[in-house]
Amino acid sequence: MVQQPAGIAWWRSLYLRIGVSFVLLVIAIALIQGLLFTARMQRDARDPRRSPHAVAMEAALAAAAAMERSEPFDLRRMQQARFPDWALMDIVMSDGTVQSTSSGSPLPPAVLDYARQMLSPTPPEERVATAVDRPLVTAPIQVDGQLKGVVLLRFPRRSLISEVARFLSISGLLVLAASTALASWIIFTPARRKLSALEAAAERMREGDLKARAPEDGGDEIALVARAFNRMGDQLVERDETLRTVDLMRRQMLADVSHELKTPLTAMRGFIETLQMPQIAADEERRTRYFATLERETRRLERIVADLLDVARLENNAADFELRVFSTRRLFEQVARRNERVAVDNGVAFDIQVADEADQVYADPHRLEQAVDNLVANALRYTPSGGRVSMRADMAGETVALKVVDTGPGIPAEHIGHVFDRFYKADPSRAATREGSGLGLSIVRAIVERHGGTVGVTSEPGNTEFTLLLPAEGTTEA
CATH class of the missing domain: 3.30.450 (Beta-Lactamase)
Structure with a gap:
């Protein structure tokens, strides 16, 4: 017995319709031929010229x-x-x-x-x-x-073909031909129409029209193929959109990287050309200041390249993670000591708050410290003098919530959804005067997601809060 494809009711199968129609056609032809033969025999019996x-x-x-x-x-x-x-x-x-x-x-x-x-x-x-x-x-x-x-x-000897033709008779042959043509038209016309529509849709898709779809009416095998074709079309559209988005992001990233690298390189080239001037060689003070600027731009270039490599390794799961239990408070204190000089220079105070139940977390301490340090460094850039940067840790259900809160001017609502994008600047004019590679928040998101967690931000004037949610069990993506 022929197995029907999944999803097709047996009574809707095209094969079944063809088989049943063929059997009914044979039965109908046999009945008609029997009636014609019986009528002919009765006529011959009544006609003395034929008996x-x-x-x-x-x-x-x-x-x-x-x-x-x-x-x-x-x-x-x-x-x-x-x-x-x-x-x-x-x-x-x-x-x-x-x-x-x-x-x-x-x-x-x-x-x-x-x-x-x-x-x-x-x-x-x-x-x-x-x-x-x-x-x-x-x-x-x-x-x-x-x-x-x-x-x-x-009675003359006749061949098999002659005997069959004599038995069928001219009328029987006409009935056979007409019945076959009618049955073929009834059975195959709808199937031919559906197949023609499917072929036309496939041709349009081959020519590049990814929105081409075949009619899905009916419940037979052709309708099943049409539905599969349409699902394939939907997937192709999704993949095409994804590829377009990825290509756009790639182009944007190349443009951003080129711009970020061009800025320090241009500055470095300008200062080098200036230092080569004869009148500058005699001025030791200006030479010292220019060399300091060259060193600062060189370090900035190094940071951009290092952060780009870091993001690439994290997003491609190429970075190694060493998971262990460590103290959240100690991590916050290390970040505060590292950024203490910048905080003092900017007139910003640190505040550390750690709940007892959230003091121990299972994660990679070095990577998590890198994420918190990036958030704190970002907060220090935008918190005015007299402001405060807080680091907090508490439990949020089955997760550990690490928060970095600052009292800066806040992030406009239209920029909230993009702050974790590479090289995104909510205020390009002001960001140009700040240090940083533009990749810090992208690195934060990559580190948290590798731990199986999520990162979010809420902001209003005077209160911007970044929250890292990490699983209490401490899982990392392979």
């Missing part, structure tokens, strides 16, 4: 009547005039004379022997009767109660 026994008997009566009148009897003329459908008709007389209507098909010896045995006083021998290898109809010719001869009605 073989009636034909043979009529020919025998005609021959007997001619003998009684002592007139010659011409079998061929009688056959052509009255029974043109019966070409093989013979008369064998008791005196041995033989008349035949067909010179091209002479009377076989076995049939002749059988006829002579019938005219003899004794019954035909069995061996003679069995020697006749074709159907034979006989009728006696009797004159004044005496057997004078016998009429033989032979």
